[in-house]
Amino acid sequence: MWSSTRTSVSCFWGQGQVRSRSSNADFPGIKERTLVAVKPDGVQRRLIGEIIKRFEQRGFRLVGLKMLQAPEKLLAQHYVSLQKKPFYPSLLHYMTSGPVVAMVWEGHNVVRSSRMLVGDTDPAGAAPGTIRGDLSVHISRNVVHASDSVQGAEKEISLWFQSAELIDWEGCDHNNIYHL
Ligand SMILES: Nc1nc2c(ncn2[C@@H]2O[C@H](COP(=O)(O)OP(=O)(O)OP(=O)(O)O)[C@@H](O)[C@H]2O)c(=O)[nH]1
Ligand SMILES: Nc1ncnc2c1ncn2[C@@H]1O[C@H](COP(=O)(O)OP(=O)(O)O)[C@@H](O)[C@H]1O
């Protein structure tokens, strides 16, 4: 029951049906999107479901998902701001050590909220209750990535996903009570 458009995949079975009482004008950030990736250590430790669960439970919508062995060229663009860091070679080695699960999540203030869900870059400083604070111990194996700004998220999403790979949930809002 999916229809493809030129720029995205859209769900049509909700169109014309009852819409949630809030419009996008009420919640300007409702369509904000962010890139989250389960890193190779997270995949190997069977944490994909746990990480997805936390974003789902918070009330964000999944608009894109894929598992891939990330090409070094993609990672070089993704981590361009870290190229001069001493740990950069080991970061690329880590990120290419196995498959990653890349996701795009959507919702109100999703970029900021995701960073809160994920926790501090260094798991030693990540609060209990956060993904890194609960599931990791070392900065070089911190299980998950989340974009750190709206602008950065837009750039990262376009690096990792074609627009046709992303779902347009417009018209399906009746399906969920959380999506503010
Ligand atoms: N080994 C090592 N890895 C680091 C260090 N600093 C950062 N990293 C790794 O590089 C990643 C990217 O660093 P940042 O972008 O500054 O951290 P982040 O934004 O919390 O992490 P991402 O969500 O992966 O971008 C981190 O998540 C770590 O995996 C470091 O000092 N040593
Ligand atoms: N000092 C460090 N030592 C090892 N790895 C690091 C270090 N700083 C960052 N990294 C790695 O680089 C990734 C990206 O860094 P950054 O974007 O600064 O943090 P975050 O992942 O929290 O957004 C981190 O998640 C981590 O995997």
Ligand SMILES: [Mg+2]
């Ligand atoms: Mg980062």
